[in-house]
Amino acid sequence: MAEAFQVAKKQDLPPPGGYKPIPFKRIPAKSYFSGYTMFAGFIGMTIGSIYLYNITYKRILKDEIEMRSAKMAIYPALLAERDREYLKQLRRNRDAEAELMRDVPGWEVGTYYGERVYKLIPPDQLVEPIFQEYYAHSDIKEWNKRANIKLLS
Amino acid sequence: MDTISPFFRSPFTDITGGMIDFQILGRCGKQEMDLMNCIEAYGLGRGIKKCKGYIDDYGECRTLTKQLKRFLAIRKERQRQIACGKLTDDRKYVSPRVDSY
Numbered sequence: 476m477a478e479a480f481q482v483a484k485k486q487d488l489p490p491p492g493g494y495k496p497i498p499f500k501r502i503p504a505k506s507y508f509s510g511y512t513m514f515a516g517f518i519g520m521t522i523g524s525i526y527l528y529n530i531t532y533k534r535i536l537k538d539e540i541e542m543r544s545a546k547m548a549i550y551p552a553l554l555a556e557r558d559r560e561y562l563k564q565l566r567r568n569r570d571a572e573a574e575l576m577r578d579v580p581g582w583e584v585g586t587y588y589g590e591r592v593y594k595l596i597p598p599d600q601l602v603e604p605i606f607q608e609y610y611a612h613s614d615i616k617e618w619n620k621r622a623n624i625k626l627l628s
Numbered sequence: 629m630d631t632i633s634p635f636f637r638s639p640f641t642d643i644t645g646g647m648i649d650f651q652i653l654g655r656c657g658k659q660e661m662d663l664m665n666c667i668e669a670y671g672l673g674r675g676i677k678k679c680k681g682y683i684d685d686y687g688e689c690r691t692l693t694k695q696l697k698r699f700l701a702i703r704k705e706r707q708r709q710i711a712c713g714k715l716t717d718d719r720k721y722v723s724p725r726v727d728s729y
Contacts, residue, residue, distance in 0.1 A: 560728040571722045575705055587698045593688060595662075595681045605692055607699040609729050612706065617723035624726070 564609070565601075571612045656689035 508516065569584060576582040583589050585602075592602050610618050634641045650660045663686045666679035676683070688694050709715045 557728055560725055564724040564728055567722055568724075572702060575702065575709070579705060582701075587694050587701070590694070592694045592698070593685050595685050602695075605695050605699070606729065608695050609724060611699045611702045612721060613723035614721040617721075617726065620726050621724075621729060 565604070568604075568609065568612060575612070656686060659686040659689045662686075 573584045576584070581588045586592065591598070596602075606622075610621065650657045654660070659682070663679060663682040666682050667675035669675070670678050706715070706721075710720055
């Protein structure tokens with residue numbers, strides 16, 4: 476028991492020189508721009524980009540005008556081509572019907588067993604066909620091509 | 629057609645009159661006009677008998693039944709001829725161009 480007092484006990488003492496001071500003050504983040512600088516930068520970038528956007532916009536307007544003018548210019552020609560093909564097809568349909576129904580008793584070309592479609596118009600006035608009549612002599616594939624033209628196009 | 633208009637016409641019956649016609653944007657404007665002129669000339673009772681042609685034309689324009697029946701007859705005949713072998717490979721069908729209708 477007497478030897479215990481000779482040995483130096485291990486104690487948890489402060490380091491020599493004392494503790495360093497504890498930093499308790501706030502450390503805010505480093506700010507690169509102030510608030511006014513940010514607003515000014517935003518306005519400046521907006522003005523610059525508006526200027527650049529307007530340059531491109533003028534060019535796009537010119538392109539749109541040219542495309543529109545070209546479409547308007549060729550539209551009558553395309554319409555005329557379609558009408559010509561339509562009339563040619565009407566002629567071909569009439570010939571096909573005449574040949575098909577040659578031996579059917581009571582059938583006259585352009586009528587329903589002799590009964591005219593519209594009774595009170597002159598006999599040679601064009602009666603525009605409905606879709607089924609126009610495609611009456613066609614392959615099912617061509618029929619579907621036209622009937623479903625908007626499905627996956 | 630016998631119930632086109634009420635027996636006594638007054639402003640009260642005219643308020644909810646169904647006055648839709650085909651004169652604007654209508655396929656059958658001409659036929660409807662002829663029919664109405666004919667019925668107005670002869671009155672309703674006599675007009676139904678006398679204006680049969682106009683009634684039929686207007687009905688045909690509205691419903692397109694005769695054109696449909698024509699198509700059905702032609703198609704049936706074509707299928708029959710293909711089935712019994714009268715029409716062969718190249719002359720089986722006459723197809724229009726897809727952008728012509």
